[in-house]
Amino acid sequence: MGDGWGPLLAAILLMLALRGIGVALAWRLPADHPAIAWATAVSEAALSAWVVLALVSPGPWPLAARLAGAGVALAVFILAGRRLLPGLALGLAAVWVVDWLLR
Amino acid sequence: MHPAFRQGVTEAVGAQMVAMAATFIAFGAAVRAAGFGLGWGLASSAGVYGMAGQMVLLGAAHGAVPGAGTAAVAGCVMANARFLPMAAALAPLVRGRLAPLCVPFVAITPWAAAMRRLPDLPPPHRAHWFLGFALASWVVGLLTTTLGYALAGGLSPAVLRLLLMVNVLYFALMIAAGLARGGAWRASAGGAVAAPLAFLLPAGVPPAWGILLAALVGGTAAFLLRRR
Numbered sequence: 001m002g003d004g005w006g007p008l009l010a011a012i013l014l015m016l017a018l019r020g021i022g023v024a025l026a027w028r029l030p031a032d033h034p035a036i037a038w039a040t041a042v043s044e045a046a047l048s049a050w051v052v053l054a055l056v057s058p059g060p061w062p063l064a065a066r067l068a069g070a071g072v073a074l075a076v077f078i079l080a081g082r083r084l085l086p087g088l089a090l091g092l093a094a095v096w097v098v099d100w101l102l103r
Numbered sequence: 104m105h106p107a108f109r110q111g112v113t114e115a116v117g118a119q120m121v122a123m124a125a126t127f128i129a130f131g132a133a134v135r136a137a138g139f140g141l142g143w144g145l146a147s148s149a150g151v152y153g154m155a156g157q158m159v160l161l162g163a164a165h166g167a168v169p170g171a172g173t174a175a176v177a178g179c180v181m182a183n184a185r186f187l188p189m190a191a192a193l194a195p196l197v198r199g200r201l202a203p204l205c206v207p208f209v210a211i212t213p214w215a216a217a218m219r220r221l222p223d224l225p226p227p228h229r230a231h232w233f234l235g236f237a238l239a240s241w242v243v244g245l246l247t248t249t250l251g252y253a254l255a256g257g258l259s260p261a262v263l264r265l266l267l268m269v270n271v272l273y274f275a276l277m278i279a280a281g282l283a284r285g286g287a288w289r290a291s292a293g294g295a296v297a298a299p300l301a302f303l304l305p306a307g308v309p310p311a312w313g314i315l316l317a318a319l320v321g322g323t324a325a326f327l328l329r330r331r
Binding site: 005007010011012014016020021023026030033038040042043044046047048049052053054055059066069070074078091092095 | 117118119121122139143146147150151152153155156160172173175176179180183184185186187188189190191192193194195198202203205206207209211214215218261264265267268269271272273274275276277278279280281283287289290291292293294295297298299301313314315317318319321322323325326329
């Protein structure tokens with residue numbers, strides 16, 4: 001087997017196990033069970049933590065460009081009646097423009 | 104075809120598909136740049152199906168250092184460890200004979216959409232909707248991985264960097280959309296407030312542990328506050 005295939009296949013099996021264990025743990029619990037509410041809160045928190053860390057951690061774009069992009073995306077999203085695509089497009093444009101201005 | 108399945112496919116076409124496609128194009132290009140074959144990239148997109156873990160695996164899977172493979176797998180699992188609570192949160196919504204088919208498709212994009220959409224659907228339709236949405240997203244992930252692999256070398260570094268920003272902005276907007284609908288604002292705020300805890304981890308600890316730590320602290324705090 002070529003370079004990199006062993007780790008990949010192991011990762012695929014472990015990903016399936018993670019998802020399967022999650023479903024199995026919740027299989028017999030009612031939807032309003034505290035364990036489900038906790039799991040939901042942790043997974044929602046994971047998503048927002050991932051976004052915040054992606055915005056503020058060192059990355060391929062300057063911090064100011066990333067923050068400006070997020071700010072513009074959110075502002076356009078709200079002003080455009082909660083439409084995702086205009087917010088996304090103008091947020092990306094803001095990242096690009098601010099990066100260009102900072103050069 | 105079940106109407107809810109078709110509805111799920113239809114609703115998958117939109118901003119989330121654009122965002123997902125962009126990151127998979129960037130991944131496909133990175134796979135080629137790292138010297139892996141298209142088959143490896145497709146297997147990763149199909150089986151790991153979680154971009155954070157895919158990128159960790161890509162960055163470390165072919166290292167010449169002894170133990171690099173084990174470290175790559177561990178990093179991938181840590182990066183995607185949130186799939187376990189996400190699957191547990193989704194399970195009550197898709198309960199039934201189709202639930203096992205939903206397991207491989209628990210990933211951020213379908214999960215985030217499902218958690219906001221499924222409560223509004225009749226319970227018998229929920230698993231069908233999820234499978235329609237998730238299968239459409241998954242197929243797009245595979246097609247765009249192939250596209251990115253084919254385009255590698257033709258895309259400027261600036262475009263590739265911009266593609267990597269798409270998911271960040273998209274999920275920020277998804278959270279905002281959820282909050283606007285009265286979603287789990289305490290949990291979202293808890294994760295955001297706890298995120299800097301990741302910077303307190305010792306140097307050398309994979310960043311994925313920071314996300315998990317912030318999620319456990321912020322999510323548990325939100326859960327406890329909700330129950331007061």
